[in-house]
Amino acid sequence: MIELTHDVLDAEKVTALVRNDTNGAVVTFLGTTRNNFQGRRVVTLEYEAFEEMALKKLEDIRQEIRAEFSIEDIAIAHRIGIVPIGEVSLVVAVASPHRVEAFQACQKAVDRLKETVPIWKKEVFEDGSRWVACEDHEFEMPGGVPASSPED
Numbered sequence: 001m002i003e004l005t006h007d008v009l010d011a012e013k014v015t016a017l018v019r020n021d022t023n024g025a026v027v028t029f030l031g032t033t034r035n036n037f038q039g040r041r042v043v044t045l046e047y048e049a050f051e052e053m054a055l056k057k058l059e060d061i062r063q064e065i066r067a068e069f070s071i072e073d074i075a076i077a078h079r080i081g082i083v084p085i086g087e088v089s090l091v092v093a094v095a096s097p098h099r100v101e102a103f104q105a106c107q108k109a110v111d112r113l114k115e116t117v118p119i120w121k122k123e124v125f126e127d128g129s130r131w132v133a134c135e136d137h138e139f140e141m142p143g144g145v146p147a148s149s150p151e152d
Contacts, residue, residue, distance in 0.1 A: 002058045003077040004051055004119075014091040018073035023095035025102035029110055031090030033083050040125045047080040047089060050118040054078070057117040061109055069105040071096045076109065078119060089121075 001017050015028045033045045062074045073095040083089045092113070094106040113119075121132040 001075040001077070002055060002062060004049060004054055004058075004080055005077065006079070006081040009077050009079050009088045009091050011088060011091050011093075014075045014077050015093040017075045018093045018095040020073065020095065022097060023073060023102075024097050025099035026093065026095040027099075027102040027106040028094075029090070029092040029106050030088050031110075032088050033085050035085045037123055037125075040127070042085065043124045043126055044085065045083045045089060046122040046124060047078070047083065048120050048122070049078075049080050051080075053118050058113065061112045061116070064112065065094070065105045065109050068108070069096065069101045071101060071105050074105070074109065076113070078113075078117075080119065 001014070003014075011028060011030055015026060019026055033042070035042050058076050058078070062076060065071060065074050071094060073093075075091070075093045077091045079087075079089045090110070090113070092106055092109050094102050094109065096102040096105065123130055123132055
């Protein structure tokens with residue numbers, strides 16, 4: 001399962017999608033909004049996405065993890081829009097027969113998401129805001145036209 005949503009994420013529901021009797025390990029990663037960054041008070045996070053491409057890239061990651069780790073049960077859900085302090089913005093759930101592969105696959109899925117998926121995070125502080133890591137992403141829109149980050 002791959003999902004982008006403006007709705008509150010239900011980690012238990014996403015995790016339940018990967019559980020089955022052939023798996024002895026289930027690993028779930030939750031990305032949550034923390035209340036600080038480098039000594040500054042964070043008020044909220046805002047996520048924007050190039051949704052069509054983000055869904056494709058998330059599915060690519062799922063297929064990559066399946067092939068590399070021989071794991072079938074992978075679910076990724078990412079929230080977009082405003083995510084208040086303490087709420088979940090990302091759920092990655094991976095299940096496999098053994099724990100080592102489940103942990104490794106989950107970490108790789110999160111890392112690949114951060115590297116390749118066109119989802120941008122804006123940290124909103126009490127005294128301003130900033131887009132995070134937008135400069136790290138270079139994407140092409142259909143037709144070969146480079147896409148800009150939301151700050152451009």
